[in-house]
Amino acid sequence: MKATFEELYDKYHQDLFQYIFYMVKDKQQTEDIVQEVYIKVLRSYQHFKGESSEKTWLFSIARHVTFDYFRKLKKKRNKFLEFFNWGEEGEQLQSDQQAPEEYVLLDDQMKQIYTCMEHCSYDQKQVIILRFIQDFNIKETAEILDWTTSKVKTTQHRALKVLQQCMMTSLREEEGDHEES
Amino acid sequence: MKNHKSNDEQLKEQLRKLPKIEDKRTKEEVFQQIEAQMKQDKPSSQKKRSFIWVPVLATVCAALLIFVIIQGQDFSRSYDQSTSEMADDSDMDTFDNADDEASTAEESREADIFNKAEMQDNIKEEYRYLLDMEDTQGASHMAFLTEQGQHIIPITILQSNFSYNQINEYIDLEENDLYDIGIREIQFQRENQKVIATFTDSFELQPSGNNYSNFEKVLAYMFRPLGMKEIQFENHHPILNEGDISNNLVPLSPIEQVPYKIYQSNNGAEWLAAKTDGIFKTLTAALEEMKIAEPAFNVQPSIPEDTVIETEDQPGGQVFVSLSSAQIGDNQITVQMIEAILATAFTYGYQEVIFSIGIDQIGKYDLSEPIQTTDQINIIQ
Known part of the structure; x- marks a missing residue:
């Protein structure tokens, strides 16, 4: 597993990090999402059929995980808005971007x-x-x-x-x- | 337009110059965190799984207990119902717990599928469509005039065995306020890339410059879509004297730079109407014209009058059309507007239109993709 990780890391890590960062604009969240992406990739690497390039496969997984992050964020935000019954002001809530x-x-x-x-x-x-x-x-x-x-x-x-x-x-x-x- | 392009290029260049964001952690650090997370995931999922059995067991026990009690006592129906609801609720809890454990990738896929299904559900079937983008080789074309003779209504018949003198079986011209300049009184024969025509004895059209002009336009709308450039008449009629022709050979003008509006007949039917008078050198000029109503001729605008229009040429025969108006939405007006623009853009040589109107799907049109233009207008099947 470590060998696979190292290979992927050497080839794509900074690109992957950058892609996710620009999607979420938060370094801490990016680190968490990147970690999640690697876990998924390492668990399913043996099933990778090579139909697309390794890089596009990795990025499509990153896309799914990032989408999921936003979905959860939205869910959380909706619950929050319901609780406080906020209107438009609440809609502006973003993730804690620094x-x-x-x-x-x-x-x-x-x-x-x-x-x-x-x-x-x-x-x-x-x-x-x-x-x-x-x-x-x-x-x-x-x-x-x-x-x-x-x-x-x-x-x-x-x-x-x-x-x-x-x-x-x-x-x-x-x-x-x-x-x- | 050039300015637009250079702005785009400049913007792309600036986007490329956005700072590279680096992960400052070492490879080893990242790996250790992943490894720790993977280890943590395993026992927690086992732990969770064992908890799943608690409500399941509780439900089974409750069901058994109720069964035993029912055997011995007479319970009211309402109690039975509430109990079964309770059992259902526990099942739901169990399902929810299991659901929480499903992999996020799977959830995302489900979300994608759900979104697509939701989009499909939203497609309204009740819209009336006037265009057909299918490559129907057997299509035939006819064209008629509006009540005042100011606009031409092209008709496309999607029947491979259609013959021109059968038009009455497909459409009631009178009821639709469409006027035949006399084409039903002409016999047409298509032979490869040639059209041979014969005036019948009942063909009547007052020879005049205006009538000849309309006559030629109608013939062009009938045969230009089939790639024909001229019609050879086998006999003569005085109307031909009005054109600059010889040997009864009528050249057909190409159908170019034509804005399409909406013609409303008295029976409520609506047709895309070609505005054949006036010069509209650019697509933008045509789209602006399409905002203008012509009430004297029963012609409505095909683009809402308050629309702000922006167009931009794209490579590969595409044109970008951005439209904003309060009237644009999930409605028939918008469907008609899309179709009128597609028909108009075809006459400017565009193959596809990229729409930006603030919505991604309207009826059968997926506006997130470029849409093919067409000359198959006012479809009759």
Whole structure:
């Protein structure tokens, strides 16, 4: 088991960590999810048939585990909202995200992109991360997400639109602030 | 449009420059944590399993006890019912516990399946569709004029054994306020890539420039979708004198840059109507035109008037169309809008449309995928 782990770790660990991090934006949660991914992978490694590449297989498992994390988070949030009977304010609740040290070093525009990613839907965010941060091509992304390549293209297009829109709004707000001061 | 593309490229470049996030733990640390977690998982699941038997045993014992008691005493029906409900509840608890232990991957898969099933359930079957994307080789096309002769209504008949003079069996033109310019009085014969036509004695059409123009357009809508570029008439009629033709050979104009709106006939039927007057050089211009009602001709807009439209060319014959309006939703208006856009986009040479209208599924249309354009309009089966 250790040998399999080491091989996977050497080949993919930092990529895997980064993918999950950008999905959840919390290092502690990322560590937990990565651990969960490895457990699943090591338990089912013997069943891996090699129909897709090892990397896309690993990432598709990571996708499932991350999805599950969000599902549980949503469940928890709904229970919380029910209990306090909160309205819209409660809907804004997010996981306890702490900006990583890497974020602090970014310039304003990159910080905006980082923040604007949260305006994308879950699917859109996945595509943006896989395509541009993880550098998977359309076909590999489709394999990981178990989608058609057309769906990847459509979602990517929409995600870029959402990001553009969000960037424009932030820019306008900033300009407004400057004018006021 | 270029500006859009360069913005996209710039954004992609910036996304690629987002910082690399590294896990600072060592390989050994990560492995130890995984190993510890895996060890912890095993006994806990055994422990959990042993607890499952507690409610199960309790349920069985309770059921046995009740059975013994029922044998000896006369209980009311209501008590029986409440007991069985209690037993059911325990079963549910047992099921829940077992469910908690199911692997997360399995849960995710189930969630995916559930989401897909839910999506299927939401597909409303009651919508009326005017397009057909199937590659139906046996389709025949006809075209009629609206009441005022301002628009053309193309009709697609999905019957391989259809012949043009049978049209009355498929549609009541009068009831649908559709006007035949005289095509029922012409005999057509399709031979490979040629159409041979013969005017019958009952063909009557006043020779005029306007009538010839409509006559030619109707013929184009009938035969251009089949790849025919001209019609050879075997006999002469004065209407042909109105066109710039020789030897009774009528060239057919390509069907290009045509916005489609909705024609409402007096019996309540709705048809996609081609607006053949006016010049709409771009798809955006056509979509803007489709927001305009023409009440004098019983023609309604196919895109809600308050819609904000954005289009963008994509590689591979695709076009991105973004639409926002308060009227867009899970309704017939939206289905008609999608279909009118698909029909219109076809006339601009696009093969697929990527829609962004704020919803992913409307009736049979999965808007999360690009949708094929078509010239199979106003389907009759």
